[in-house]
Amino acid sequence: MISGVMNRRKLLLTAIAVAAARSRARAGNGTIQVTVENLTFTPAKVEAQIGETIEWTNKDPFDHTATVDGEWEVAIPVGEKGLHLVTANDTGKYYCRFHPNMQGQIKVVT
Numbered sequence: 001m002i003s004g005v006m007n008r009r010k011l012l013l014t015a016i017a018v019a020a021a022r023s024r025a026r027a028g029n030g031t032i033q034v035t036v037e038n039l040t041f042t043p044a045k046v047e048a049q050i051g052e053t054i055e056w057t058n059k060d061p062f063d064h065t066a067t068v069d070g071e072w073e074v075a076i077p078v079g080e081k082g083l084h085l086v087t088a089n090d091t092g093k094y095y096c097r098f099h100p101n102m103q104g105q106i107k108v109v110t
């Protein structure tokens, strides 16, 4: 009787562990680093999973942004970082509001 309960509990924990591993495979929780220097996003093109964070680090002596018109804008002030949590519809280009020639690209992967 007791061992039956133990087995069910063990089975349940195993099922939870498998489900957690699967959800990790679908959605990342890592950070993708992009350096902003000399008016350039490096790397210009990043691949990210839903739930990962893109972190821009500004090494220029002036402010930048990462902007998708009508969607989102991340301020990247001098000497600071800007963060964006990746969502399902983030595949596409972004640019800097102050220097529109600065462009980067995000590809959401699963």
Ligand SMILES: [Cu+2]
Pocket (backbone or CB within 6 Å): 063, 064, 065, 096, 097, 098, 099, 102
């Ligand atoms: Cu800029």
